[in-house]
């Protein structure tokens with residue numbers, strides 16, 4: 031069903047709010063400041079609610095259907111987190127307030143730093159970066175600052191496995207360093223010999239995701255880290271896949287020197303559509319002085335009769351500076367803090383156990399029908415090929431589009447790049463066995479349809495207001511306007 035623009039709803043004079051009587055004397059607004067015509071929709075509250083509720087479910091609605099996007103950790107976001115983030119004492123404070131007046135907010139940040147240190151096995155954490163990608167950029171700046179501080183100016187290379195997320199080479203390139211790609215071996219892990227061949231005194235560090243983007247644990251991670259440290263480099267962990275490890279393995283204990291946490295993934299916060307995010311970085315003892323600031327430190331109040339802790343923002347000694355204005359994305363930190371508090375340490379371990387179990391369950395149900403190129407016990411996600419031996423015209427995209435007719439969001443498509451027709455599936459811990467089964471049943475039905483009625487897939491989706499787009503045109507020639515505009519040639 032089509033939905034009109036909100037400008038085409040309502041009627042002149044209709045309104046959704048009643049303003050209270052002013053409690054100050056009315057004043058004339060100077061006429062030069064008055065706008066004659068403010069072209070806003072005139073709609074009632076119910077018009078607005080129906081309009082946006084309808085829009086929110088037109089293609090896919092996360093309140094109505096499963097969304098197994100790999101590498102995104104799209105878990106259910108508890109409503110409680112939203113309530114906490116909206117508490118006036120947290121939502122209505124201003125970053126320019128002096129620290130004495132926002133002790134509660136600073137305490138919340140301090141505790142989040144402490145808990146992230148504990149979960150990751152790191153000596154220091156900064157909440158500054160506003161996403162995973164910015165965390166990577168931060169980590170690279172920290173590693174570079176460390177080397178330069180020691181007078182080691184020859185290092186210019188960052189080693190990155192070929193299964194890496196695109197942000198890894200992008201943030202490396204942004205920092206002006208050189209990306210060296212390391213191939214994967216037959217089991218889907220880093221090829222140790224190829225890595226060793228690149229280890230020399232020009233290596234700033236290795237940037238590696240564990241479990242990697244194939245959903246596989248790097249079982250030689252200790253040797254890998256040993257090789258890098260052996261040539262004087264540092265190891266950056268892309269922590270986007272921490273959902274598989276909480277309470278089970280601490281990256282700091284494995285020897286990682288820096289890692290970002292994607293609070294909006296592992297610790298919940300709705301992040302479809304690009305934000306908001308939070309990508310704190312954790313570092314080992316060696317790198318604590320370089321962390322971006324401010325970070326929150328705790329001291330004792332100066333008054334002798336008051337022994338309450340006093341939280342204060344401080345800049346680390348050799349800080350690389352600020353990565354973001356003020357204190358980072360505080361609202362996301364509040365949600366992550368709430369999530370950690372409601373789960374507790376046992377609960378977080380259980381999150382990881384269930385996330386891993388759920389992903390393995392799906393792989394086990396689909397592996398006889400779809401090709402799983404690295405068919406071994408996976409972690410919180412796995413990658414299969416979206417092509418079928420007996421349906422040569424069908425691609426991963428067709429399977430994904432058809433899944434929308436089943437009311438489910440497609441998995442991540444065509445990533446990681448090293449798997450042809452990749453479909454990357456991450457159910458997360460928050461899905462029940464019933465919804466996992468519904469997804470598997472749909473995928474098995476689609477495989478049968480692909481053989482018997484391939485046009486059903488090739489023409490899908492059938493249930494959405496707009497079917498297949500020319501995706502290249504849609505991206506390159508985007509027309510973003512709320513009403514038809516007269517084109518020059520019309």
Ligand SMILES: *Cc1c(COP(=O)(O)O)cnc(C)c1O
Pocket residue numbers: 101102161162163164195197198239243268270271292307309
């Ligand atoms: C999501 C993700 C990133 C980037 O994180 P953002 O918060 O989206 O910037 C990096 N690496 C991997 C493996 C990811 O899944």
